[in-house]
Amino acid sequence: MDFEISTEEFQQFRTLIYEESGISLNDQKQGLVASRLSKRLRELGLSTFSDYYEQLTRDPSQEEFTRMLDLISTNKTDFFREPKHFDFLREEILPQLREEKRIRIWSSACSTGEEPYTIAMTLYDGLSDPAQWDCKILASDLSTRVLAKAAAGVYDAERVQGVPLETVRRHFLRGRGASEHQLKVKPHLSAMIQFRRLNLMDEQFPIKSPLDLIFCRNVMIYFDRPTQERLVNKFYRYLKPGGCLFIGHSESLQWVEHSFTSLAPTIYQKKA
Ligand SMILES: C[S@@+](CC[C@H](N)C(=O)[O-])C[C@H]1O[C@@H](n2cnc3c(N)ncnc32)[C@H](O)[C@@H]1O
Structure with a gap:
């Protein structure tokens, strides 16, 4: 009751x-x-x-x-959720950074970690020489509970049901005995990610070097327009010229004042 x-x-x-x-x-x-x-x-x-x-x-x-x-609030998320963003990362973004071999990404409402681990898998599999690259992903959320789960990197096997078996084998270790239905993310992925509690409402974020990409997916939908506008303009400050913001597929910046150029639906670029 x-x-x-x-x-x-x-x-x-x-x-x-x-x-x-x-x-x-x-x-x-x-x-x-x-x-x-x-x-x-x-x-x-x-x-x-x-x-x-x-x-x-x-x-x-x-x-x-x-x-x-x-x-x-809802913490719903999935591995490879809204896969077009990861195709874009692999096909459009990575080739542009081939000389520099350095990428900085922020997964800004990462929930239980499926989003940053998907980004890490996309980088690892999309690069012919991942060991030569300097890849760093900041993964943050307001909730310490989801962050603890994300940092542990342990998932029930059914969470990766839609992911190709080869990809699962490459990036996860299967548990034994009582844990045989669980998978743990391999260290080559976790090594790229730093988890941290950050509130998107904060005026400033502890981010020193400008970012190539920000993922802010499926959280702005819960914010009103003035809050969305403040947030999107803060994101603009933390991106490199030419850097991109990804938002959720059911979200839009249509009613928000911002300086981004729209590259594709839900993908926005800071002017180069
Ligand atoms: C629906 S999940 C989205 C997860 C992932 N980005 C995705 O698209 O699959 C929304 C997340 O936003 C987080 N959140 C809500 N308000 C927030 C805030 N002010 N700052 C940071 N995270 C927040 C929630 O804790 C939740 O984990």
Whole structure:
């Protein structure tokens, strides 16, 4: 049974979630908030949303806030999700960097890691001499829970069902005994990736050298237009001239003011 959430309580949660994560919940989401958070209230022995709000806002570590956000937001992701972006990386981007042999990529809402590992597989398989290249992928998310899973790099075998068997063999180790249904990402992929908790709402990011690519897929859909606009313009600053931003296939920058050139649907380039 769900606990009752008053409109006032819903407004408190809505404001907190928006201010801390940029996620914008409309009036229709009142029931969703109640149903997704009721179990957590019960676990904590609380009986009102006001008590839970008190607890959340009193916790300086933000641990409970992260937990709450995990319940509200979706972490859905997949290996090779929206594969055109990885084809573009292999066919268009890598040939341009063949001389330099250096690439810097940010997977900025990486969830449980399938996106950055897919990028790493694409680099490894798309380069004839991967050992000669300097490839670095920053993979970040707001949620420490998904980041811990991403950094562990261990997945149930069914998560790679759509990936060609040869690719799986090249990049994953199969568990033994009780873990035989699990796969672990091989070190040649993990070595390219640094995982870090970053909030896309931050004014600045700890990124020193300009980036070739930013992946920001399937998160902006939860942000309102002003938030999307601020974020896209921040991304612009962190890209090299000629660098690209990839957004999710159901997202668009059509209503957002920005300085990117549209290269293909959902692929945007900073002017060279
Ligand atoms: C649906 S997943 C997208 C995963 C991956 N990019 C993909 O397309 O498959 C959205 C992720 O955005 C993260 N997220 C939500 N708000 C965020 C914020 N303000 N800063 C960073 N990450 C955020 C969530 O924790 C979640 O893991």
